[in-house]
Amino acid sequence: MKLWIYVVRRLILLIPTIIGLTFLVFALEHVGGTALFLAQYINPHLTGTARQKLVEELTAKFHLNDPVYIQYFYWLAAIFQGDMGTSTTLGQPVATGFVWFMPNTIMLTIVASFLTWMISIPIGVYSAARRDSILDQSVRIVTFTLYSMPVFLIGFAIFLTLGTTWRLFPDQGNVDPILLPTIPDAWFDHTTAVSYPTHILAIDAFLHGDWTVAWNSLLHVILPALALTLALLAGIIRILRASMLEVLEQDYVRLARAKGVPERLVHNFHAKKNALLPTVTSYGYLVSGLFGGAVVIEYIFTFKGIGWWTTVAFLNGDVGVVMGSTFVFGLILVATTLLLDVLYAFLDPRIRYE
Amino acid sequence: MATVTAIGRNIRFDELKLSGRVFFANKTAVAGLVIFLVFMGDALIVQVAPGVLGIQYPNDVVPPQFTQTNPECVGTAPEPPSIAHPFGTIQYGLSGIGCLDLLQLVMKAIRIDIAISFFIVFVGAAIGTLIGVVSGYAGKWLDEAMMRITDVFFSVPFLILALAVGFVIGRTLLNMALALIIIWWPLYARYGRSLTLTTKEATFIESARASGSGRLKIMFRHILPNVLPPVLVQISLDVGTVILIFSTLAFIGFLPSNALVPELGVIANIGLDLAPLGYWWTVIVPGAVITLFALAVNLMGDGLRDVIDPRRRS
Numbered sequence: 001m002k003l004w005i006y007v008v009r010r011l012i013l014l015i016p017t018i019i020g021l022t023f024l025v026f027a028l029e030h031v032g033g034t035a036l037f038l039a040q041y042i043n044p045h046l047t048g049t050a051r052q053k054l055v056e057e058l059t060a061k062f063h064l065n066d067p068v069y070i071q072y073f074y075w076l077a078a079i080f081q082g083d084m085g086t087s088t089t090l091g092q093p094v095a096t097g098f099v100w101f102m103p104n105t106i107m108l109t110i111v112a113s114f115l116t117w118m119i120s121i122p123i124g125v126y127s128a129a130r131r132d133s134i135l136d137q138s139v140r141i142v143t144f145t146l147y148s149m150p151v152f153l154i155g156f157a158i159f160l161t162l163g164t165t166w167r168l169f170p171d172q173g174n175v176d177p178i179l180l181p182t183i184p185d186a187w188f189d190h191t192t193a194v195s196y197p198t199h200i201l202a203i204d205a206f207l208h209g210d211w212t213v214a215w216n217s218l219l220h221v222i223l224p225a226l227a228l229t230l231a232l233l234a235g236i237i238r239i240l241r242a243s244m245l246e247v248l249e250q251d252y253v254r255l256a257r258a259k260g261v262p263e264r265l266v267h268n269f270h271a272k273k274n275a276l277l278p279t280v281t282s283y284g285y286l287v288s289g290l291f292g293g294a295v296v297i298e299y300i301f302t303f304k305g306i307g308w309w310t311t312v313a314f315l316n317g318d319v320g321v322v323m324g325s326t327f328v329f330g331l332i333l334v335a336t337t338l339l340l341d342v343l344y345a346f347l348d349p350r351i352r353y354e
Numbered sequence: 355m356a357t358v359t360a361i362g363r364n365i366r367f368d369e370l371k372l373s374g375r376v377f378f379a380n381k382t383a384v385a386g387l388v389i390f391l392v393f394m395g396d397a398l399i400v401q402v403a404p405g406v407l408g409i410q411y412p413n414d415v416v417p418p419q420f421t422q423t424n425p426e427c428v429g430t431a432p433e434p435p436s437i438a439h440p441f442g443t444i445q446y447g448l449s450g451i452g453c454l455d456l457l458q459l460v461m462k463a464i465r466i467d468i469a470i471s472f473f474i475v476f477v478g479a480a481i482g483t484l485i486g487v488v489s490g491y492a493g494k495w496l497d498e499a500m501m502r503i504t505d506v507f508f509s510v511p512f513l514i515l516a517l518a519v520g521f522v523i524g525r526t527l528l529n530m531a532l533a534l535i536i537i538w539w540p541l542y543a544r545y546g547r548s549l550t551l552t553t554k555e556a557t558f559i560e561s562a563r564a565s566g567s568g569r570l571k572i573m574f575r576h577i578l579p580n581v582l583p584p585v586l587v588q589i590s591l592d593v594g595t596v597i598l599i600f601s602t603l604a605f606i607g608f609l610p611s612n613a614l615v616p617e618l619g620v621i622a623n624i625g626l627d628l629a630p631l632g633y634w635w636t637v638i639v640p641g642a643v644i645t646l647f648a649l650a651v652n653l654m655g656d657g658l659r660d661v662i663d664p665r666r667r668s
Contacts, residue, residue: 016502016505017502017505017506017509020502020503020505020506020509021506021509021510023506024506024507024510028518028519028522029522031522031523032522032523036522144649144652144653145645145649147652148594148598148645148648148649148652149598149641149644149645149648150597150598150599150601150602150605150619150641150644150645150648151598151602152601152602152605152606152619152622152637152641153622153637153638153641153642153644153645156622156629156637156638156641157638157641159630160629160630160634160637160638164630288508288511288512289511289512290511291511291513291514292511292512292513292514293513295511295513295514295517295606296513296602296605296606299606310514310517311517311606311607314517314521314606314607315606315607319521322517322518322521323518325514325517325518326510326514326515326518329510329511329514330509330510330511333509333510333511334509337509
């Protein structure tokens with residue numbers, strides 16, 4: 001099977017999942033009753049007849065007096081137009097909030113994933129190659145302990161030691177508040193603290209040649225990324241080590257050894273690639289944890305991504321954001337899983353024939 | 355007939371003895387079991403006779419007499435770990451409502467944490483396994499539909515889904531457990547299904563069908579008993595995982611401040627404001643206790659898995 005046929009087939013299989021996702025979010029929004037559903041479209045300060053009028057308008061727009069399946073389609077139409085209501089905490093449409101905060105989360109998760117792989121591949125491979133050595137045993141103890149730690153403890157330990165106590169790196173927000181007044185209005189909105197055009201402050205500052213701000217806001221990424229990396233690391237090292245041990249038992253590895261290939265080459269050339277393949281698939285399952293972890297870690301470091309925004313919205317009863325997040329995070333996760341599957345099929349042609 | 359039963363019982367007893375020997379030969383698994391038993395013992399004492407540990411109000415973070423600002427505590431900072439307070443003390447809010455001994459609070463919390471984690475995993479596993487067995491055995495469209503439904507639950511990061519469900523059904527301790535059951539059952543549905551699919555092909559199922567057993571009898575009398583042991587091992591491992599997730603939920607403030615219960619994540623949430631001021635133990639201690647519990651359960655679960663899966667015995 002050609003790769004593109006596989007991709008198309010995977011895309012078709014995605015349709016029921018996405019429809020199911022819309023069902024799920026729709027059900028969550030409506031199970032709380034009409035008042036909760038309408039809350040995401042109404043400004044809480046609105047009172048009296050103006051509010052009454054808006055409620056009537058919205059009832060008509062979403063056909064709230066019609067059967068549920070009709071309501072669903074009107075709701076779906078609104079979602080497709082990007083209308084997810086208004087965030088009461090932000091005072092902006094929910095969709096705008098996602099445009100503002102999503103880039104930060106994407107950057108954080110990409111940096112953390114990259115770090116995770118960079119650290120876990122050599123450790124996992126080496127630990128399996130030197131099975132039961134002192135290094136292998138200490139790696140196993142450390143990963144087992146990390147694996148048993150709640151994300152908030154990992155995040156908070158980093159926050160307290162490297163941030164608050166030793167002050168190695170900044171631990172709050174996306175940039176030092178002292179630098180804020182120096183940023184020109186041309187590409188930074190001072191009332192909402194959003195930068196343009198990418199909304200990632202470090203990149204925007206770089207694009208506009210403001211090196212101080214770019215460097216400073218880059219420093220703000222380090223601790224959250226490190227915490228997220230530590231939260232992910234243990235799972236990947238464990239899978240990689242197990243998979244490497246399995247590969248090292250294979251006949252072709254034995255043959256390579258028998259014909260006198262140096263051990264270092266056996267590990268790096270023969271075994272590593274094949275051990276990495278199943279780890280990539282397992283990574284798909286870890287991505288769910290990656291986004292969940294991002295929520296907690298962004299909250300601890302007040303790193304302004306959608307995770308932080310969702311938590312603040314949750315704590316302040318902002319329905320639109322919580323529901324929108326469920327939908328958007330769902331879409332991101334589905335897309336990431338698809339990408340990983342395609343990557344896997346690209347790396348290992350056997351998968352396409354299953 | 356009587357002899358057959360006697361022999362059957364003997365074989366079962368021997369198997370149990372062998373399993374026990376395999377488990378107890380594994381030192382780390384035994385260490386896990388010991389720590390786990392200490393936790394269970396604490397939970398049991400707090401449940402039955404909290405007075406033994408000097409605990410008066412096992413269900414409250416702040417004892418009722420402290421609901422107003424406690425004059426003795428106003429202005430005093432949380433105390434670091436000392437002989438009088440091995441884990442230090444913690445205050446509810448900076449206004450100093452109660453100078454609470456953290457060790458006592460942790461002992462109360464362990465009972466509630468163990469209760470919720472077992473509740474979530476057992477209910478989730480019961481619902482999930484049942485659905486998994488039925489859909490795996492029935493196959494066809496029922497199975498297909500079940501798989502698509504679980505796909506949907508897996509398509510949202512579990513922490514976000516739990517937040518959203520909790521948001522809708524209300525932020526209480528019981529609802530937190532319900533929200534986690536909703537994200538937990540699909541795991542067991544998948545697992546139960548895949549176990550059923552392999553068991554279904556066994557010869558004894560075929561002979562049961564040939565001898566005229568109905569579908570229900572095959573499912574519950576023949577397949578379920580074979581699916582249960584690995585599911586039980588998974589449960590033992592998940593008790594350690596689920597505590598990490600719900601304590602994290604509690605940490606970010608799932609329970610509103612007027613509905614606090616002594617739970618390790620809630621204690622860490624109270625410490626969230628205190629720890630950056632230098633009172634590190636208010637977050638690190640409850641976090642470390644959670645880690646210890648999860649570690650013990652994971653070690654024990656790994657040992658149990660070795661018992662169930664003969665290929666892993668070495």
